[in-house]
Amino acid sequence: MTLEVMLKTMGIGMLRTGGIFCLTLLGSLPLGMIVALLRKSRIKPVQWVIKIYISIMRGTPLMLQLLVWYFGPYYLFDLPIKGWRYPAIILGFVLNYAAYFAEIYRGGIESMSVGQYEAAQVLGYTKTQTFMKIILPQVIKTILPSVTNEVITLVKDTSLAFTLAYQEVFSLAKQISASQTSFIPFVVAGIFYYVANYAVAFVMERIEKALDYYQ
């Protein structure tokens, strides 16, 4: 296998890794907000369910969760496993990351001073307006560094998809390295993850700077 072929093969893996990354963020960033708001729900059972969900997501390995999502429907409900690999991966990642984002959002929301809510109330803002216009923009600024951390972790965590034999960068690097008895695929994979995270950090820093106009 020439270096060119190797890079091409791994390039496809990189796109797949990017796919997991994007879909996970697309799903978990908004879902996390819903979870965070449900956790503050007035209905007690809703609170309990959310607490248990977050606790399980944080208390068990993501790798195990992926296996459960993939094999669970097959073993427990006798559902066909064919074509279920990719949905199971995305489901596992989204639900896991939503739990972490929910906790970050919650911390951000709880750090807002009561005075902001009271000022908005006296001025006649509705609850939705207060949240969307006054609270949320400030929460986003507050939580940005924690979100950056989580996103960087996600870049690396995408490699866990190899557990379900999904051919993303990490799986391919392992395979090619074994078949070609070469160390190069590991180097390529390493550079890929590093550059991806460098880009993430760069973008997030720009966003943080853009929000630096107020304290």
Add this chain to the structure above:
Amino acid sequence: MHILDIQNIRKSFGDNEVLKDISLTVDRGEVVSIIGPSGSGKSTLLRCATLLETMDSGTLRYMDEDVAFMDENDKLVYTKDLKKVRGYFGLVFQNFNLFPHYSVLKNVMDAPVHVQKRKPREVKEEALALLETMGLADRADAYPCQLSGGQKQRVSIVRALTMNPEILFFDEPTSALDPELTGEVLKVIKQLAEQSMTMVIVTHEMAFAHSISDRVIFMDGGVIVEQGTPQELFEGTKKDRTRQFLQNYKR
């Protein structure tokens, strides 16, 4: 017609009865100061009047409209249309509570435009004019973090005024300010009094209360101990408790 009419309100936090049967009316153009030691219930009274706290019993009326009243079963009910009621009053907080992510102008304009649905152009004109009279014309594009405490408080007064309230409440408007900055805020409030703005001011500034008020109320332990014109209250004090409080203040 009274702008504000509060009758027999009571409010407890747990076992602690903070307001014990308080009644207070305010008429158009009147400036009422409320003084008293901390824990006397004056802030809670303001918070009940501005719907930030729900009272336990009593009646609350703005512009002769029922806001909270006792129904036939002697249970307290609040009117459904609280949004309309909130349009009648403005509140200036001790800690300003400006929105840090909005510029001065947006802080002032946002609620009139998005809550009262008024035309942005018209609101902007009014907002800029008000900022100008408050000496803030050059700060319209600044953010709250770039302002001094006194400027912040003046902006929050403009923010309340741009809603065109019938009555303006002040909850210790100078207590969070450095002593040398209180003057500029008090001057602005005085300016409003001269324009016959109806105001209720909770304050620890005795000289200010004396000079600005039509009526001064002394509260202690959740009741109104004494009230009257500044002359009556400060110079012709009748109650021992009031005298004792005022003496402590002179030091």
